[in-house]
Amino acid sequence: MDISVYAILLYAGMVAGFVVVNLALTHLLSPNKRTAVKQMPYESGMDPVGDARQPFDVKFYIVAILFLVFDVELLFLYPWAVSAYIDDASGVPAGLRDTVFGVMLVFMATLAIAYVYAWRKGVFKWR
Amino acid sequence: MLMLVTIFLPLVAAGLMLFLDIRATPTRARWTALIATLATFFASLGLAGEFLRLPSAEGVARAPVQPRMELRHDWLTLERTDAEGNSQPMRLEFYLGVDGISITMIVLTTLLCVCGVLVSWTSITERAAEFFAILMVLETGLIGVFCAFDLVLFYVFFEFTLIPLFFLVGIWGGPLRRYAAGKFFVYTLAGSLITLLGLVSLVWQATLQTGLETPFSLPALSEALRSNPLPDSVQTALFLAIAAGFMVKVPLVPFHTWLPLAHVEAPTAGSVLLAGVLLKLGSYGFLRLLMPMLPSGCWDVGVPLIAVMSVVGIIYGSLCALAQDDIKKLVAYSSVAHLGFCMLGLFALNVEGISGGVLQMINHGLSTGALFCLVGMFYERYHTRSLSQLGGLATRLPRLATAMVLITFASIGLPGLNGFVGEILALMGMFDAQHEFGRVYAALGATGVVLGAWYMLAMLQTAFFGELKEPHHDDHAEPVQDLGFREIVTLAPLATLCVVIGLFPQPLLDIINPDVKALVTVLNNVSHPSTRATQAAAEDQSQFPATSSASFGIPADESVAVLHLVNPSPAQPRPANPGIGE
């Protein structure tokens, strides 16, 4: 195996080493007198109110799912964007451009239906 | 056309009853059922008449299994890809036909169905419409079996009869009915599945060997197998597989445990049909499927196996019957014994034996059918069937007693009544049979006649003669009457037939013989070691001059079974007969 493989391994080793060494040093050298104040979570000087683990409202959860789905749909747009309008042979031939655009419109329409469905179902209603 | 009417008239009537007025009052249901079964009976008589008017089939060359009247309709064509990859068709057909053996069984079935309806006239009150409808569906199934000449169609009707009987026994049966119905159903189904396997492999081997286009139709298959039979080892294996289902149906001893239970729990009409016809499906199956298709299978494994089982069946059945306290169980075990005779006759594999077996099937149907009717009538009066509580009833019920005595004598095999003809022909057939222990089986079988007489007469004696002992029943108003008009009408045809067949078996034999002879030709030309040596002996034996038996109106021509009615002990020793220790 030639040099390029070692390079990657070396680099990975250094990164890992750097992290481990710092953690070890801070842990060993730091004075640790555990007082109540020091144990408090640091919220830029303000006193923390309530428990850090409050349950989120459900609507955040659902919005997250919807974001996941719509974001991934973006993936399909990349190949189209790249190949639709370049002139050399690798792209979509000129004559087909509008049909491919039509197909893309159908794809966007289905997404729109999903969006309207979610919207009417009251996902985005922010109480 | 008449054949279609006979088969499907009961089904149509049952359908009408079920769907039009399922909540019908018992009387209306009874009458419609009676009319339908009578119509079917007359249709079957018309069919028989038409059959008899056919030109006699003596001379014409024919396949071992050949219906005289037939109705064919295409059903399913399977493609099979043979070795080179191109596909040959394999045609299944609705192949309905009638030949000598099946026409007699059809008439027997329709007659017993009429008696079944009559005998359950008063005993069935709740859900009567469904009862009679299911009875008629069963009738269709039974007639269908006897008319089917396509392997799959035979199997279809054979298994179709399970369903109505399951409901008959299950709904209107005795206390243990659910268990009896379940056991009977699964027991017979398991057996018939093994038979299905056997049939499938039989057809497959046949198509491999002969490349037949309609391998399922019995005539074509038997004809093809006659020209190039399957190798012996294959035949024995197939024989065992196919026989499994039929052994369960004809209760041959180790597989008979479902019969007494089913009989005791079945309603009267159910057990009349169960004993009268359903048990014959098994022996009919042997006759129709095994003998023509697997002749050397019959010789090698069939004769020793089935003959032993039937002999054991005769003796064991009789001894069990002896020990019974319940009359219905006694009659059930007696039918195990009688079916043993029938199978013994069938597996003599010669003309006398087989025609004796077929005759025995018919006679047993008549006598045991009548017996179960009588037991049913008995039960309606005294609501008990245990012999210990009954005694000396002849004084109380003279007509019932006379009928009982007559029918019992018929089933014992008193000469002059129908039982005797069947049994003696079967035993004669086995006695002359070519296989080694033919004589031994015949002798052991003969003891069955004695045992039969013993337990039947014992039953008669305890129940009907001696001092009167009636079961204690609360003294409701009127005392028990004797046979009413309806009951006499039910028993009359059966009794007269018993007597008529007893005296004049020849017409019946003439109907059966052409088919039996065709069957025997297949069985005989099997190049079987033990038959070759005795081939010559069998030839000259059938020319044996019949002694003067004309007095019983039996025309003595040599083709008919030889009857020694006048002097049972053979006057002169038979020439060159194969000794026992051959």
Add this chain to the structure above:
Amino acid sequence: MDGVGLEAYLIVGAILFGCGFACLLVKRNAIAILMGVELLLNGANLNFLAFARFTSLGLDGQVIGLFVIVLAAAEAAVALAIALNFYNNHLSIDVDSAKELKD
């Protein structure tokens, strides 16, 4: 090809598949099981891309890779929805708590 051969990628793909498989069998938390499934799908995805890269197939493998990613997302979305619903009924996403049907 002097770089890392096709077999290496396949081995990594198989390892991913193995981890996903093990995670599915061991974990009881619905979300953890979902992650196991994602690992499974991504292992297969890696195979597709490795074959696309090393054999002369070129685009086909990548197209399949694209589809698999989108499908994994769809599965994840449905899974999260079901887990959410599961949480509402059982107040925990521990799969073992689902015992109604165990009779």
Add this chain to the structure above:
Amino acid sequence: MLDALVEALKGSLSLVLPDIVLLATVAVVFFGAPFLTDERGRSEAGLRHRWSWLALAAVGFSGWLWYQSTPVEVGDGPFRLDGLAWFVRGLSLATLVVLLLVNWNQVPDGASAESIGSLLAIGAGVNLIAASNDLVYLFLALELVSIPTYLFLFLPRRDAAAQEATTKYFLLSAFSSGLVLFGMSYVFGVVGSTNLQVIGQALAAGQNGPLPMLLPVAAILLIAGLGFRITAVPFHFYAPDVFQGAGTSGAAMLSFVPKVAGFVALIRLLIPSGWMGPDAQTLANLTGPTVWWLAVITMFVGNLLAILQTDVRRLLAFSSIAHAGYMLVGFQIGRETHAGIDGIDALLFYLTVYGAMSLGAFAALIATSDESKRYETIDDLGGLSRTRPAVALLMTLFLFSMMGLPPTAGFLAKLNLFFAAWSQGTESGRWLAIFLAVNAAIAAWYYLRIIAAMYLREPAHAENRHQEPAASVAMACCALVVLGLFFAPDWLWRAISVVS
């Protein structure tokens, strides 16, 4: 060159026109749904019937399109319309109609749109599996079947049991999709193409790509993944719980549609169509005896466990596992039968008859009681012949057909399997036939228990006035099919043998 591309695009689209119609209806349904329900998810009564009528119209139109289309020579495009695809599309459209009828009153009005939309999507998915000519589209179609199934299972009954059933089904289904995909990746890699036609020929010709030893592994993974769908034994654990937990219409759909999807996918992947000689190397005969053992174990486990059941739906679940075992026998026989019936024909015939039987049985279950107080155990069914004679009669017909008794098409289906298994001529084929016979006998016992309960016992529920017209119509159609196929099986058999 340009219009050739346009032509190819139009051509491949025309192959799947009926499915596009279905998917368009799904889009319309999901688009319209939120506008007709208020915030709390309730809408005016009878909405579910209107959605169902719309769906039936769409299926009718798609059926008309299907009827116009004829099988066409398989090109190298993404889709194909060969005999099998044409047959499976007809079968799945018929199933859709029955399922729509079965699902008529099963779903509350609020959720009816989603339920019907997912049902249509599942139907389109099954069609696409059969019509796909490419690994990618096959996998997408499999997903198009499984994702709406989660929805369809959950909607009718929103209680904890349905919830648990759906979760269980989801986790295992996702797992099986992973397996299938992994198997596909190896097949793709080794053979070098995603087109099923090319894969079939490449395998048959025997020239394998870089790492041929991966092929058996791929075949095993594919069988494992698809085995889940057809509830083959090692992957059948979800079936009883999901059948009992999910709504009856969900169970009805689960008992048949995944089996069609699974078997068609198996046929597409493992046994390429076309007669390439008995010993051509196909993925199927690479796997050696696995399918054989799968079939035998599935049959026995399905039947033996079914005997222990008291709940009707669990019993039907185990019986569907046993039927999957019988169909696997047909699959194991496959095409190389000399002097015998083609295993795949027997499998497809059995699949069609099984569909009619099981959908009919579930339709009968629905016709007896509505979801709120539904019949659970066999004792509930006691004496049904008194309270509902018609439903009891049809249920008995379906059970006799499952048992394989003559007056029903179940008998012919089993006879074909017997014939196919026996006429394979090999020792393993004969043993399969013998096991098939033994299992048919075992199966008779638990079907008989239900029939005995219905006919021989006193009625458990005194009065049962629950009328379910749509389910009764579905039940009647299935009964017609089960009886009709017994008396006139020839047209179906000829259609199948022409097809595969």
